[in-house]
Amino acid sequence: MFVERVGIVGAGTMGADIAAVLLLRGIPVRLHDVEAQQLDRAADRIRAVLTQRVQRGRLPAGAVADRMALLLPSPDLSALGDVDLAIEVVPERLALKRAVLSQLDHVVPPLAILATNTSALPVRELAEATGRADRVIGCHFFFPAHTMPLVEVVRTDRTRPDVLAAAVTLWQECRKVALVVPDQPGFVVNRVLMRALAEVFRFEEETGADPAAIDAALASSGAVPMGPFRLCDALGLDVALGVADTLTRELGKRFTPSAQLVSLVAEGRLGAKVAAGGFYPPGRPTSAPDLGGSDRDRLVRRFQLAAVNEAARLLDERLATPAEIDLAMRAGAGLKQGPLSWADHEGLEEVARAMEEMKALELHGFRVPESLDRLVQQGWTGASVGRGFMQVTQ
Ligand SMILES: NC(=O)c1ccc[n+]([C@@H]2O[C@H](COP(=O)([O-])OP(=O)(O)OC[C@H]3O[C@@H](n4cnc5c(N)ncnc54)[C@H](O)[C@@H]3O)[C@@H](O)[C@H]2O)c1
Structure with a gap:
């Protein structure tokens, strides 16, 4: 399976930066947050990252507008209805993350992958909040995500191999080092x-x-x-x-x-x-x-x-x-x-x-x-x- 569109829930420090990573590779992003102001701030931050790449000669002039056109910020979670992978990037609280993943489970297509950017929580426990635990993984980015090369791809004992492979391929396409790690505290x-x-x-x-x-x-x-x-x-x-x-x-x-x-x-x-x-x-x-x-x-x-x-x-x-x-x-x-x-x-x-x-x-x-x-x-x-x-x- 290939990931062609990605949804992100939580447009704070990391959510905005992960969106920038995807847009740098030309991958469309649907970005949702409960705070409209956070969506505006995230768009500004993403534009700044893209602009910096143009200034450094790493993206063609004109790419900022093209890539920003691939970003769909939305105060409505249903905007993530057509994604192949959705990643939650909300604050590090187990109950909140479980609630968000459970909502996502009802919004994204049945075969879509659900991911969490948790820093240390057990991915298996988060996965069990959904009806598709075998399609849930961790995708742990590091601050600042647009410059730090690593993504820890967290595999639980339920994760399907094709789901793991699709996530690894996606992040490699984004020029990241995707290291598969076990589901244990702090990875x-x-x-x-x-x-x-x-x-x-x-x-x-x-x-x-x-x-x-x-x-x-x-x-x-x-x-x-x-x-x-x-x-x-x-x-x-x-x-x-x-x-x-x-x-x-x-x-x-x-x-x-x-x-x-x-x-x-x-x-x-x-x-x-x-x-x-x-x-x-x-x-x-x-x-x-x-x-x-x-x-x-x-x-x-x-x-x-x-x-x-x-x-x-x-x-x-x-x-x-x-x-x-x-x-x-x-x-x-x-x-x-x-x-x-x-x-x-x-x-x-x-x-x-x-x-x-x-x-x-x-x-x-x-x-x-x-x-x-x-x-x-x-x-x-x-x-x-x-x-x-x-x-x-x-
Ligand atoms: N900051 C880092 O360096 C870093 C690095 C790796 C992983 N993480 C992990 O990433 C996650 C987010 O961290 P952050 O630093 O980006 O947090 P943050 O506080 O900057 O952003 C969180 C965002 O989530 C939004 N939000 C809260 N509840 C929501 C909901 N129900 N639905 C939609 N949006 C909601 C908030 O409005 C906010 O914009 C945490 O799990 C954290 O542990 C953070």
Whole structure:
């Protein structure tokens, strides 16, 4: 089956951006939101993305008007009556997403695929709100979707192979890396990234360091493309908290969100999408005095070790291969080097020793994962011996 028309429900940060991804490839989009104002804002954002591509010489002049003509914004859900795939991009609440998918089930044609852009909720539970659970998948994009290459295509135990293949083909046509991942909390990228971010938030709570200084230290180390506090402001603090809550509930307290994140969301300070801002309110300086050298090294190391620890747990649970995890973290989170490749270059004995030390300090969730322990025991200690995580094929 081929996807020729796509419906999107929810025209916020991600819905608008996913529409831009499709329009860039000339695929018609029906875009629905309950707020008319959101539809207008989305059209402006989509036009801005297309205009930027024309300015960079990546789209012919005149393409903006042509592509915008393929966008049908509608306050009425029935506008999605002729699509081959509909994706819900409404806020990260299980009951809301189930309600929207159930409505879509009655609106779209019987053979259409239903997709969710959930960040961490169980896709199977969402699928069961419809009468076509075998035609429901996750299509998890990353912010900003028009530039981040990855889409995690989430397969449940009910998903039909032809449905999965059609979704993978669609996103590949849109020049995305479509990685099929299992239906488990946070999939691959958010599970590893949120674990590392939780460790950064704990560092802030323990040391009282300024978020701008932490952001600068991590970004300048090359570990991340954007500091974690700035990233949360950009993608929405409510979104980050929703993911952290799901992961804490499903996988344990090592994902516990920081008290500051919880209180900012309670105050409505959701980040760049609201006037009050989030970690960076308007007028707050975006730079801060440098962290001292030893604090900076400790912070960067904790970030990296937490990411490796969670990535290796995914291996223990046989949920992904090392190559898939590192690809996902580069294409979805923008890391220059995947965490498992970083560990190989650091030396696996040293990484295991550092995790033992953090365990002894009772830092959240650090235990040496079995997959790491096994490699060290068999002498696969990393890049220096040419054998490490990245040589493990399954
Ligand atoms: N922001 C990110 O970086 C990011 C990245 C990946 C995935 N996601 C996921 O994408 C989803 C949406 O996140 P967002 O950041 O775009 O949220 P957002 O708050 O920016 O947008 C949500 C939109 O949904 C609309 N909406 C709410 N209820 C609706 C309904 N019943 N019918 C139609 N429209 C409705 C709202 O009016 C709003 O425009 C969430 O599940 C989130 O976890 C977000």
